[in-house]
Amino acid sequence: MRIIVVVGARPNFIKVAPLMPALAAHGIAADIVHTGQHYDSAMSDVFFDDLELPQPRWFLGVGSGTHATQTATAMVKLEELLGVELPDAVLVVGDVNSTLAGALAAVKLHIPVVHLEAGLRSREFAMPEEVNRLVTDQLSALLLTPVREADENLIKEGIDPARIRFVGNIMAESLLRSLPRIEARSACARYGLEAGRYVLATVHRPENTDHPERLSEIASALRSSPLPVLFPVHPRTRPRLAEHGLLSSTHGVVLADPVGYLDMLSLERDAAAIVTDSGGIQEESCMLHTPCVTVRRSTERRVTIEVGANRLVGAWRDKILGALEEALSSSREWPVPESWDDSVSVRVAQALASGIDPLPGV
Numbered sequence: 001m002r003i004i005v006v007v008g009a010r011p012n013f014i015k016v017a018p019l020m021p022a023l024a025a026h027g028i029a030a031d032i033v034h035t036g037q038h039y040d041s042a043m044s045d046v047f048f049d050d051l052e053l054p055q056p057r058w059f060l061g062v063g064s065g066t067h068a069t070q071t072a073t074a075m076v077k078l079e080e081l082l083g084v085e086l087p088d089a090v091l092v093v094g095d096v097n098s099t100l101a102g103a104l105a106a107v108k109l110h111i112p113v114v115h116l117e118a119g120l121r122s123r124e125f126a127m128p129e130e131v132n133r134l135v136t137d138q139l140s141a142l143l144l145t146p147v148r149e150a151d152e153n154l155i156k157e158g159i160d161p162a163r164i165r166f167v168g169n170i171m172a173e174s175l176l177r178s179l180p181r182i183e184a185r186s187a188c189a190r191y192g193l194e195a196g197r198y199v200l201a202t203v204h205r206p207e208n209t210d211h212p213e214r215l216s217e218i219a220s221a222l223r224s225s226p227l228p229v230l231f232p233v234h235p236r237t238r239p240r241l242a243e244h245g246l247l248s249s250t251h252g253v254v255l256a257d258p259v260g261y262l263d264m265l266s267l268e269r270d271a272a273a274i275v276t277d278s279g280g281i282q283e284e285s286c287m288l289h290t291p292c293v294t295v296r297r298s299t300e301r302r303v304t305i306e307v308g309a310n311r312l313v314g315a316w317r318d319k320i321l322g323a324l325e326e327a328l329s330s331s332r333e334w335p336v337p338e339s340w341d342d343s344v345s346v347r348v349a350q351a352l353a354s355g356i357d358p359l360p361g362v
């Protein structure tokens with residue numbers, strides 16, 4: 001069997017890292033195509049180094065743009081590539097525009113789509129990721145889910161249960177495999193911070209960055225944090241913060257460039273608490289037993305709340321500060337969700353090796 005794995009954005013690189021050796025061990029030849037949705041060295045190259053990920057065989061150079069421009073450009077370039085390569089399947093991960101582009105380009109060439117991290121739902125259609133998830137799942141021949149709730153979501157949407165396999169959370173496996181490599185790492189010291197004595201923050205969702213009133217509430221909460229805040233800033237967010245004069249390092253908040261994966265895990269592990277709107281960081285904080293405050297209206301990672309690792313607050317200063325106080329004094333003991341372990345990649349490889357039923361009529 002020969003498959004092509006589509007990646008494009010930061011969380012994609014992390015999700016495919018453990019897969020590549022597992023696929024090879026199961027006799028599945030896999031090549032990576034990088035759409036180029038993320039292209040800065042700190043948003044892309046660093047992950048290939050940190051995760052020892054094989055270099056992409058193809059780089060499509062799609063870059064930034066509106067949703068339609070970015071998705072359509074990726075589709076055109078992927079269609080051209082897939083039409084020549086004609087792999088047995090295309091594997092897409094997560095919920096970014098490159099995921100949707102890969103699924104659309106493949107399905108119309110009658111190439112089966114495999115979606116890893118299928119079935120997550122925020123039920124919020126203003127989120128571009130929710131649209132990407134819904135469409136990708138409907139087009140997929142094999143749907144690999146990270147939590148049991150995802151299976152239920154898919155069945156409710158009419159997906160044939162025979163196409164769904166619960167494999168667990170691949171982000172958890174990446175993290176577990178990287179833990180030995182961060183044992184001696186103390187990334188916080190580089191920012192003059194002490195383990196257990198700072199809050200780590202990330203913000204990049206358009207619902208926060210593109211609404212000055214929400215960004216301002218979050219910034220105000222971070223400025224009033226009882227502990228110093230380290231904020232590695234996503235390239236989408238930096239110009240928005242500057243435009244509205246919202247934060248500077250003088251406000252007790254250290255603004256940093258995005259960091260590599262191993263540094264990020266070290267920072268998450270050593271933080272007293274995390275304030276974020278990231279999907280992946282909600283999961284990692286759960287794995288690392290660092291309490292998390294999620295500054296969003298909804299989350300598709302509900303399991304992290306159910307186990308007691310995460311609390312969901314909107315972008316309201318007082319609510320964020322209340323949740324942060326509670327998080328800082330809360331227990332760091334909670335159960336890790338089912339199958340968030342180091343064998344997810346093996347279950348993915350087994351699911352692929354056992355064959356993929358084409359969609360009806362294909």
Ligand code: UD1
Nearest residue numbers: 009010011037038039040043064065096097128129235236
């Ligand atoms: C994308 C995903 C989001 C994911 C995030 C991970 C979609 C719709 N969104 O959001 O789900 O959580 O990646 O980080 O796919 N930029 C740079 N350098 C880069 C990449 C981006 O400067 O290497 C800037 C550009 O100004 C660009 C903006 O960031 O316009 C947004 O990038 P884009 O890929 O469109 O979306 P993200 O916000 O990164």
Ligand code: UDP
Nearest residue numbers: 010011014232258259260261264278279280
């Ligand atoms: N991450 C990183 N450096 C950073 C910020 C995030 O390595 O400066 C990692 C983080 O540890 C997680 C992933 O990027 O593994 C999450 O990506 P992001 O928050 O960009 O996207 P989302 O998960 O929300 O789609």
